[in-house]
Amino acid sequence: MPTSFTLATPIGDIAVALPPSIGVFERLGMDYCCGGSRTLAESAKAADADAEAVLAELAGMQRSEDDRDWSEAPIPELLDHILSSHHEYTKQALPALWEMIRKVVNAHGERHPELEQMRRIMGGLFQELDMHLQKEEQILFPMIRALAEPGAGGAGPGGCPSGPEGPMTVMEAEHDSAGAALRELRSLSAGYVLPEGACTTYQALFAGMQDLEKDLHTHIHLENNVLHPRTRALMGL
Ligand SMILES: [Fe+2]
Ligand SMILES: [Fe+2]
Incomplete structure (x- = not known):
């Protein structure tokens, strides 16, 4: 659930659980694909982004009904x-x-x-x-x-x-x-x-x-x- 993300959550896990977060990561140049196992804090640091601000932005987002949950789909x-x-x-x-x-x-x-x-x-x-x-x-x-x-x-x-x-x-x-x-x-x-x-x-x-x-x-x-x-x-x- 989006509310359970922390600075220590791997960024790839966030992108899986909350697909709209990908738009934020793309905008800020944060690597969520090849570097998906890095924590949100580490990824933000590498992109010179404010990790706390990213976390706050994610907290206001929701998975859209159209977003297929690929972690569950066959x-x-x-x-x-x-x-x-x-x-x-x-x-x-x-x-x-x-x-x-x-x-x-x-x-x-x-x-x-x-x-x-x-x-x-x-x-x-x-x-x-x-x-x-x-x-x-x-x-x-x-x-x-x-x-x-x-x-x-x-x-x-x-x-x-x-x-x-x-x-x-x-x-x-x-x-x-x-x-x-x-x-x-x-x-x-x-x-x-x-x-x-x-x-x-x-x-x-x-x-x-x-x-x-x-x-x-x-x-x-x-x-x-x-x-x-x-x-x-x-x-x-
Ligand atoms: Fe492929
Ligand atoms: Fe591939």
């Missing part, structure tokens, strides 16, 4: 939600953003050398994400699905002798790497503040990158803080 539904909302979104966004950064570097790269650095980081991130989604879709998610629905005739947790634990650990390391790339991109773009005279494509690029950042944060949060702990609980870990 795991196959959670998997379907991650796939249809976040994986689909990412697959559509990446090629469009890549096309935009290419154009923006061509048009403005000379005056803004940071754009070329952004293009390089985006290239690495997008390639990693592409492989990452494939690994989840082809290896990890089917294993989790088979574990959650043992009688449903799934493929069974084959393909990896250790079960989902090994792939989950690898995915978490890749989430950290994506989180670091997003932070670097935010820093290079000075918080996605547009320079004077930015063309429409420049504007669309910065808006699109902020959307991607927010979506990836929520996506990683659902996997690191909900899906993986629930899978570990199923495995008795």
Whole structure:
């Protein structure tokens, strides 16, 4: 319950129990996905935010009726939600953003050398994400699905002798790497503040990158803080 949060509550647990808190964490630049196990106080300190003020703001919030409680929903539904909302979104966004950064570097790269650095980081991130989604879709998610629905005739947790634990650990390391790339991109773009005279494509690029950042944060949060702990609980870990 929101009223039971304290400065010592892990920020990822707050994001699970009170989804509207994600808006506050995004606004203040507090890491609730990769760094979800850190306490509210630690996360606030890292983002230079006032932890007591955050706690007061959260106390006035309520879970909306539309917010699905993913900590309780059947795991196959959670998997379907991650796939249809976040994986689909990412697959559509990446090629469009890549096309935009290419154009923006061509048009403005000379005056803004940071754009070329952004293009390089985006290239690495997008390639990693592409492989990452494939690994989840082809290896990890089917294993989790088979574990959650043992009688449903799934493929069974084959393909990896250790079960989902090994792939989950690898995915978490890749989430950290994506989180670091997003932070670097935010820093290079000075918080996605547009320079004077930015063309429409420049504007669309910065808006699109902020959307991607927010979506990836929520996506990683659902996997690191909900899906993986629930899978570990199923495995008795
Ligand atoms: Fe994913
Ligand atoms: Fe992932």
